[in-house]
Amino acid sequence: MPNKYIAEIEKLVIDIAGVLFTVITEAEMIERFGMQGQIDFRTNQIVLDPDMSSRDTLTVLIHEVVEGIIRRYQANIPHETIVFLECSLFTVLMDNPKMLRILLEEAETGKRDIELEEKKQNTVEEILNKE
Ligand SMILES: [Zn+2]
Numbered sequence: 001m002p003n004k005y006i007a008e009i010e011k012l013v014i015d016i017a018g019v020l021f022t023v024i025t026e027a028e029m030i031e032r033f034g035m036q037g038q039i040d041f042r043t044n045q046i047v048l049d050p051d052m053s054s055r056d057t058l059t060v061l062i063h064e065v066v067e068g069i070i071r072r073y074q075a076n077i078p079h080e081t082i083v084f085l086e087c088s089l090f091t092v093l094m095d096n097p098k099m100l101r102i103l104l105e106e107a108e109t110g111k112r113d114i115e116l117e118e119k120k121q122n123t124v125e126e127i128l129n130k131e
Contacts (some may be wrong), residue, residue: 003054009061014046016068023061025050039064041071059090075128 012023021044029035029049037048037060046064048057063086070077093100 003050003052003057005054005057006050009048009057014065014068016065017072019068019072020044021046021068023048027051036060037064039067039071059086062086062090062093073124073128 006025009023010025014021014023021039023046026047027050029037029047030051035049036052036056037046039046046061046068048060048064052060063082066082066085066089070082
Protein backbone atom coordinates (compact mmCIF):
# COMPACT_ATOMS: atom_id res chain seq x y z
CA MET A 1 0.00 0.00 0.00
CA PRO A 2 1.48 3.38 -0.97
CA ASN A 3 2.45 5.86 1.70
CA LYS A 4 0.20 8.86 1.32
CA TYR A 5 1.87 10.91 4.05
CA ILE A 6 5.54 10.56 3.12
CA ALA A 7 5.85 13.91 1.26
CA GLU A 8 4.31 15.74 4.24
CA ILE A 9 6.32 13.77 6.81
CA GLU A 10 9.58 14.56 4.99
CA LYS A 11 9.04 18.25 5.62
CA LEU A 12 8.52 17.83 9.34
CA VAL A 13 10.72 19.42 11.93
CA ILE A 14 9.90 17.79 15.27
CA ASP A 15 10.57 19.51 18.57
CA ILE A 16 11.56 16.88 21.11
CA ALA A 17 11.84 18.55 24.51
CA GLY A 18 13.41 21.64 22.99
CA VAL A 19 15.69 19.94 20.44
CA LEU A 20 14.70 20.13 16.77
CA PHE A 21 14.90 17.05 14.55
CA THR A 22 14.40 17.08 10.78
CA VAL A 23 12.67 14.09 9.23
CA ILE A 24 14.33 12.70 6.10
CA THR A 25 14.02 9.47 4.15
CA GLU A 26 16.72 7.09 3.06
CA ALA A 27 15.96 4.40 0.52
CA GLU A 28 16.49 0.72 1.33
CA MET A 29 17.22 1.16 5.05
CA ILE A 30 15.30 -2.02 5.74
CA GLU A 31 17.27 -4.05 3.15
CA ARG A 32 20.66 -2.54 4.02
CA PHE A 33 20.51 -2.11 7.78
CA GLY A 34 17.44 -4.06 8.89
CA MET A 35 15.93 -0.86 10.29
CA GLN A 36 12.73 0.96 9.36
CA GLY A 37 13.89 4.14 11.01
CA GLN A 38 16.57 5.72 13.11
CA ILE A 39 17.06 8.86 15.16
CA ASP A 40 20.50 10.40 14.67
CA PHE A 41 21.60 12.58 17.58
CA ARG A 42 24.72 13.89 15.77
CA THR A 43 22.81 15.31 12.79
CA ASN A 44 19.49 15.82 14.63
CA GLN A 45 17.65 13.85 11.98
CA ILE A 46 14.98 11.20 12.09
CA VAL A 47 15.63 8.93 9.13
CA LEU A 48 12.82 6.77 7.76
CA ASP A 49 12.71 4.16 5.01
CA PRO A 50 10.26 5.62 2.44
CA ASP A 51 9.09 2.16 1.40
CA MET A 52 6.63 1.55 4.24
CA SER A 53 2.87 1.75 4.50
CA SER A 54 1.36 4.92 5.96
CA ARG A 55 0.60 3.19 9.26
CA ASP A 56 4.08 1.66 9.49
CA THR A 57 5.65 5.05 8.81
CA LEU A 58 3.60 6.71 11.55
CA THR A 59 4.34 4.03 14.13
CA VAL A 60 8.08 4.12 13.29
CA LEU A 61 7.97 7.90 13.62
CA ILE A 62 6.38 7.58 17.08
CA HIS A 63 9.07 5.03 17.96
CA GLU A 64 11.87 7.40 16.99
CA VAL A 65 10.25 10.27 18.91
CA VAL A 66 10.04 8.07 22.03
CA GLU A 67 13.74 7.19 21.47
CA GLY A 68 14.43 10.91 21.25
CA ILE A 69 12.61 11.66 24.52
CA ILE A 70 14.43 8.86 26.34
CA ARG A 71 17.81 9.99 25.01
CA ARG A 72 17.06 13.66 25.69
CA TYR A 73 16.58 12.94 29.38
CA GLN A 74 19.32 10.29 29.43
CA ALA A 75 16.81 7.95 30.97
CA ASN A 76 17.94 4.40 31.52
CA ILE A 77 15.02 2.69 29.82
CA PRO A 78 15.38 -0.62 27.95
CA HIS A 79 14.61 -0.74 24.24
CA GLU A 80 11.71 -3.15 24.81
CA THR A 81 10.00 -0.45 26.92
CA ILE A 82 10.44 1.97 24.01
CA VAL A 83 8.77 -0.57 21.72
CA PHE A 84 6.01 -1.04 24.32
CA LEU A 85 5.43 2.72 24.51
CA GLU A 86 5.48 3.05 20.71
CA CYS A 87 2.86 0.33 20.24
CA SER A 88 0.58 1.26 23.11
CA LEU A 89 0.76 5.01 22.49
CA PHE A 90 0.17 4.58 18.76
CA THR A 91 -2.88 2.41 19.41
CA VAL A 92 -4.37 4.88 21.89
CA LEU A 93 -3.74 7.78 19.50
CA MET A 94 -5.35 5.93 16.57
CA ASP A 95 -8.32 4.89 18.70
CA ASN A 96 -9.09 8.42 19.87
CA PRO A 97 -9.38 10.86 16.96
CA LYS A 98 -11.73 13.11 18.96
CA MET A 99 -9.17 13.48 21.74
CA LEU A 100 -6.47 14.10 19.12
CA ARG A 101 -8.57 16.86 17.54
CA ILE A 102 -8.84 18.60 20.92
CA LEU A 103 -5.10 18.22 21.56
CA LEU A 104 -4.40 19.54 18.06
CA GLU A 105 -6.65 22.54 18.58
CA GLU A 106 -4.85 23.36 21.83
CA ALA A 107 -1.38 22.78 20.29
CA GLU A 108 -2.20 25.00 17.33
CA THR A 109 -2.96 27.97 19.57
CA GLY A 110 0.83 28.09 20.07
CA LYS A 111 0.21 29.16 23.64
CA ARG A 112 2.65 28.02 26.29
CA ASP A 113 1.97 27.39 29.94
CA ILE A 114 5.42 27.90 31.44
CA GLU A 115 4.26 27.02 34.95
CA LEU A 116 2.81 23.69 33.79
CA GLU A 117 5.89 22.96 31.66
CA GLU A 118 8.16 23.58 34.65
CA LYS A 119 6.00 21.34 36.81
CA LYS A 120 6.18 18.55 34.21
CA GLN A 121 9.93 19.07 33.84
CA ASN A 122 10.36 18.76 37.62
CA THR A 123 8.32 15.56 37.62
CA VAL A 124 10.56 14.10 34.89
CA GLU A 125 13.67 15.04 36.87
CA GLU A 126 12.27 13.59 40.11
CA ILE A 127 11.55 10.29 38.34
CA LEU A 128 15.02 10.22 36.77
CA ASN A 129 16.74 11.01 40.07
CA LYS A 130 15.07 7.99 41.68
CA GLU A 131 16.79 5.62 39.22
ZN1 LIG B 1 14.42 1.65 18.54
